[in-house]
Amino acid sequence: MRSNKLxxxxxxxxxxxxxxxxxxxxxxxxxxxxxxxxIRDALFHFDPGNVNHQIIMHSRFPRAIGALLIGAFxxxxxxxxxxxxxxxxxxxxxxxxxxxxxxxxTICMVFMPNSSSMEMILFSFIGSALSIFLVYTLSTLxxxxxxxxxxxxxxxxxxxxxxxxxxxxxTYFQVSQSISFWYNARLHQLDPTLVKLAVPFAVVGILAxxxxxxxxxxxxxxEEIAVNLGQKTTAIKFMAxxxxxxxxxxxxxLAGKIxxxxxxxxxxxxxxxxxxxxxxxxxxxxxxxIFLALCDVLSRFVNYPYEMPIGxxxxxxxxxxxxxxxxTRGGEKRA
Amino acid sequence: xxxxxxxxxxxxxxxxxxxxxxxxKAATTANGSSTSPAxxxxxxxxxxANPANATAESRTIQYLGKDYTVPAVADRIVITGxxxxxxxxxxxxxxxxxxxxxxxxxxxxxxxITEGTVGIGEKTQPDIxxxxxxxxxxxxxxxxxxxxTIEKLNKVATTIPVSHISxxxxxxxxxxxxxxxxxxxxxxxxxxxxxxxxELKEKxxxxxxxxxxxxxxxxxxxxxxxxxxxxxxxxxxxxxxxEAPAEVxxxxxxxxxxxxxxxxxxxxxxxxxxxxxxxKDTPRVFEELQNNPIWKSINAVKNGNLFVNIVDPVAQGxxxxxxxxxxxxxxxxxxxxxx
Numbered sequence: 150m151r152s153n154k155l156x157x158x159x160x161x162x163x164x165x166x167x168x169x170x171x172x173x174x175x176x177x178x179x180x181x182x183x184x185x186x187x188i189r190d191a192l193f194h195f196d197p198g199n200v201n202h203q204i205i206m207h208s209r210f211p212r213a214i215g216a217l218l219i220g221a222f223x224x225x226x227x228x229x230x231x232x233x234x235x236x237x238x239x240x241x242x243x244x245x246x247x248x249x250x251x252x253x254x255t256i257c258m259v260f261m262p263n264s265s266s267m268e269m270i271l272f273s274f275i276g277s278a279l280s281i282f283l284v285y286t287l288s289t290l291x292x293x294x295x296x297x298x299x300x301x302x303x304x305x306x307x308x309x310x311x312x313x314x315x316x317x318x319x320t321y322f323q324v325s326q327s328i329s330f331w332y333n334a335r336l337h338q339l340d341p342t343l344v345k346l347a348v349p350f351a352v353v354g355i356l357a358x359x360x361x362x363x364x365x366x367x368x369x370x371x372e373e374i375a376v377n378l379g380q381k382t383t384a385i386k387f388m389a390x391x392x393x394x395x396x397x398x399x400x401x402x403l404a405g406k407i408x409x410x411x412x413x414x415x416x417x418x419x420x421x422x423x424x425x426x427x428x429x430x431x432x433x434x435x436x437x438x439i440f441l442a443l444c445d446v447l448s449r450f451v452n453y454p455y456e457m458p459i460g461x462x463x464x465x466x467x468x469x470x471x472x473x474x475x476x477t478r479g480g481e482k483r484a
Numbered sequence: 485x486x487x488x489x490x491x492x493x494x495x496x497x498x499x500x501x502x503x504x505x506x507x508x509k510a511a512t513t514a515n516g517s518s519t520s521p522a523x524x525x526x527x528x529x530x531x532x533a534n535p536a537n538a539t540a541e542s543r544t545i546q547y548l549g550k551d552y553t554v555p556a557v558a559d560r561i562v563i564t565g566x567x568x569x570x571x572x573x574x575x576x577x578x579x580x581x582x583x584x585x586x587x588x589x590x591x592x593x594x595x596x597i598t599e600g601t602v603g604i605g606e607k608t609q610p611d612i613x614x615x616x617x618x619x620x621x622x623x624x625x626x627x628x629x630x631x632x633t634i635e636k637l638n639k640v641a642t643t644i645p646v647s648h649i650s651x652x653x654x655x656x657x658x659x660x661x662x663x664x665x666x667x668x669x670x671x672x673x674x675x676x677x678x679x680x681x682x683e684l685k686e687k688x689x690x691x692x693x694x695x696x697x698x699x700x701x702x703x704x705x706x707x708x709x710x711x712x713x714x715x716x717x718x719x720x721x722x723x724x725x726x727e728a729p730a731e732v733x734x735x736x737x738x739x740x741x742x743x744x745x746x747x748x749x750x751x752x753x754x755x756x757x758x759x760x761x762x763x764k765d766t767p768r769v770f771e772e773l774q775n776n777p778i779w780k781s782i783n784a785v786k787n788g789n790l791f792v793n794i795v796d797p798v799a800q801g802x803x804x805x806x807x808x809x810x811x812x813x814x815x816x817x818x819x820x821x822x823x
Contacts, residue, residue, distance in 0.1 A: 179742075179744055180741075180742050180744045180745035180748060181744050181745065181747070181748040197777065200747055200778065200781040203777040203778050203781060204744050204747065204778055207776065207777055207778055208742070208743060208744050208778060209744075259587070264769075265769065265771075265772060266705055266769055266772055320606065320608070320609070321587060321588070321606060322586070322587040323586055323587065323606060323607055323608075326703065326759070327703050327704045327759050328704070330703055330704045330706055330740070331704040331705075335705075335706075337706075337740075337742040337743070337744075338705055338706065340776065449742075452739075454731055454734070454741065454745050455709075455731075455735070455739035455740055455741055455745075456739075456740045456741060456742050456745075458740075
C-alpha cells in the first residue's frame, strides 16, 4: 500500500497554524471594518453593549468555526464514501442525504411554516436519516443490493425521487425561493448556539471515522480482499455510513448544500497523502475545514456588500484546481 | 420468505405514497371540472360572440409603448403570473374570470374579487387548457414570464405582459381600468394617493431627513434588500422623500445582506416584510432574529422604529394597492409623532 507519510505529517503538523490563520482571516475581514484592537477587546474584555464586540463573538467567530467544522465534516464524509464504495466519484450526496433533507425541509416549510430554525434543523437531520434508511432497506431487500455500485445507484434513485417530490411540492406552494435560500446561503446565519449543537456530532462522527479508517483502507482494496482478510464488511459499511449520516446530516442542516468539498477535498488529500485512509481521513478533515473557511471569507467579498452563496465560491475555486490536479497528476492510475 | 413480504410491503408503501400525490392532483382537476359545466354553459351562451367581438368591435390599447388589440367589451379577464394585476383588480373592484392561485387557493387578501373566479394554475405555471375553457377576452400576464409562455397565451387571447417594476404602477392601474371601463375609479385612486403622499411627505419629510430609512424582506431567516425601484422602495424614497442608502442604490436585484452588514448600515427606520409564503401567523424565525444581540443593536430596533409587516406580505410593493396600504400604514404607524 502506497502512502506518503511525509506529506501527511506535513499537512497534519502545520494544520494548527493554518487553522488559526483561517480563523484570523475570517474574523478580521467581514462586511464591517473592525480593527484588531477591538477584536482583542472583544475576546478579553467582552462588553455586551458594544456592537462590534457582539459582531465578533456572535457572528464572526461562530461563522469561522462553523465553516471549519462543516468543511471538515463534508470532506471526511466524502473520503469515507469514496473508500467504502470504491467509487472516486462518490460523495455524501450520492446516498441521497441532501435530497432527504430537502424533502423534509420542504414539507416542513409548507405544512408547518411556524417552525423555529432549531426545528427546521432537526427536520433536516431526520430527512437525511430517512433517505439513508430507505436506501439501506432497499439494499438489504434486493439481491446483491449491498454491493457498492448497487447501493450508489439506489441512493441516486431514492435521492432523485425525494428531490423531485420536494420540487413539485415547493413549486405548487410557491416556497421554492425560500427553500433555495435555505440551502444556498446559510453560513452567515451561524450563531454560537448552532455551533455548540454541532460539537457533539463532530466528536462522535470524527472519532468514528478515524477509528474506522484502517478498516476503510482494507475495504477500499475491494470487497473480496477485505472478506479474505477476515473483515466483517457489512458491519464496517454500516458503521461507516452511520458516521457519514451524522457528519453530512448535521452539515446540511446547519449550512445547507455546499458542493465540491465532499467530492474534491478527499481527492486532493489522496493525491497528497497516498492510498492509506488512516492518513486520508484526517488530512481530508483538515484540508476541507481550511478550504471552506477561506471560501467563506471570499464569499463576503465576491459581491460586496452583499453575500454570495458559498456553493458558488467553492465551485469557482474547486473546479479549476481539480482540473489542474487531473492534468498534472492524471498519469498515475488513480481515477 | 420474510424478505419477500418486506419487499412487497415496501413497494406497496411507496405506491401508496405515490398514489397520495396523485390523489391530490386528481382532487384539483375534479375541482376544476366541477366548475367547468357552468363555464361551458356560459361560454355556450355566446359562442359566436367572442370572435365576432374581436373582428367587429375591437379597440386598441396602449400600454408601455406597445399597442394591443382587445375586444371593445373586455369583461372576461384572466390574470396569470401578475400579482400586480391582482392587486390592481382589488383596488378597482374588478372580478377576473380566472386567476392564478397560491398552493391551489386564492390568497385571503383577494377574497373580495375572487368570489366565483376559477383557478387557472399557479403563479408561474399557467394552465393553458383551463384558460382556454374560460374563453377570455384578454389575458394579463407578467413580464417575468418567458417569451414562449406569452406566445402560447397569445394564441388563446390577446395577452398583455404586465410590468413587475414598481415604477410602472400607474400604467398598470390605468391598463386594467381601461380594459374594465373603470377609468374614473383609477383616476380617483391616483388623485387621492397623490394628495395623501403630498400631505404625509410634508409631515414625515423632516423626520426622515438625514435619517437612514430601509425596507427589507426576511426570507428563511436571511435578510434581503432591493433596488431603489423595486419593492416598497419607491414609496419610501421617491414618494416620501427619504434618502436611499448607498447599498440600496447599488443593488441591481434582490440581494442577501448579512446581519453584520445590516448593523453597519444601521438604519434609523426599518420596515420589515416577510416573504409571502412563510411565517404569516406566528413568525418564530423572526422572533429568533429579534433575540440576536446584533439585531438588537440596530438603531431602529433600539429606538422602537421597527415596523414589521405593516402591510400584508402578499403585497408586491409596486402597485396602487400596496402603495395606498403602505401609505396608510406609515400614516398610522406613529412615525409622525416620534420626533
